[in-house]
Amino acid sequence: MVKGVRFRELRDIGDPVALAQAYERAGADEIVFLDISASIEERRTLLDVVRRTAEALFIPLTVGGGVRTADDIAAALRAGADKVSMNSAAVADVNLLTEAADRFGAQCVVASIDARREGDGWRAYTHGGSRATPLDALEWAECCTARGAGEILLTSIDRDGSREGYDLGLTRAVVERVSVPVVASGGAGGVADVVDVLRDGKADAALVAGIVHDGVCTVAEIKTGMANAGLRVRGT
Numbered sequence: 001m002v003k004g005v006r007f008r009e010l011r012d013i014g015d016p017v018a019l020a021q022a023y024e025r026a027g028a029d030e031i032v033f034l035d036i037s038a039s040i041e042e043r044r045t046l047l048d049v050v051r052r053t054a055e056a057l058f059i060p061l062t063v064g065g066g067v068r069t070a071d072d073i074a075a076a077l078r079a080g081a082d083k084v085s086m087n088s089a090a091v092a093d094v095n096l097l098t099e100a101a102d103r104f105g106a107q108c109v110v111a112s113i114d115a116r117r118e119g120d121g122w123r124a125y126t127h128g129g130s131r132a133t134p135l136d137a138l139e140w141a142e143c144c145t146a147r148g149a150g151e152i153l154l155t156s157i158d159r160d161g162s163r164e165g166y167d168l169g170l171t172r173a174v175v176e177r178v179s180v181p182v183v184a185s186g187g188a189g190g191v192a193d194v195v196d197v198l199r200d201g202k203a204d205a206a207l208v209a210g211i212v213h214d215g216v217c218t219v220a221e222i223k224t225g226m227a228n229a230g231l232r233v234r235g236t
Helices: 016-026 047-056 070-078 088-092 095-104 137-146 168-177 191-199 219-228
Strands: 002-005 008-012 031-034 061-064 083-086 109-118 121-126 131-136 151-156 182-185
Touching: 016 031, 016 047, 016 219, 031 047, 047 061, 047 070, 061 109, 070 083, 070 095, 083 088, 083 095, 088 095, 088 121, 088 131, 095 109, 109 137, 109 168, 121 137, 131 137, 137 151, 137 168, 151 168, 168 182, 168 191, 191 219
Parallel strands: 031 061, 061 083, 083 109, 109 151, 151 182
Antiparallel strands: 002 008, 109 121, 121 131
């Protein structure tokens, strides 16, 4: 398990299974496990780690990275994942989203979109944020949901690991374009940032990593802050 800044300068921060269990005990609603180098290294996701993580959890587990075919999705689901996210493979063939939704249901098909600001808009990137695509991130989000994705995992490359706050403009723009849940990712620096992206960015959920990995705040503190701000939240 690693953490970086803008998808670079990765550092080892521990065992994913042990940390997943710890975060479940702390009150997390879901664990997201992303094999960030699988697409770059052209290999499939680490199913053994998925299996061991799923066996240790009762909360939902989303898995992504190295998914190229519907059979890869099936393997991840059999290993215990509740949802499977796709980025590079969906860009390569958007019909994969439709095939997956038809076979497994849209509820477990997540379109993962890594976006970087360009001018007045945002461009979608693949392969761990290393390859630009010709796709406008907002239009791509619409396309993904039209093709069967039941959820969007939206990561701001510009804000990833920066602790400068989520990209509220990007998040809000995608939320306004799609009718499925949007999970905001990239930039959380503290409790206030999570509140901001849920309230002002209109996200349905917020993904956090570094701030809990490094002990900046706890899941309980985040949820208390959300409740104090009048947001609906499941207690820890």
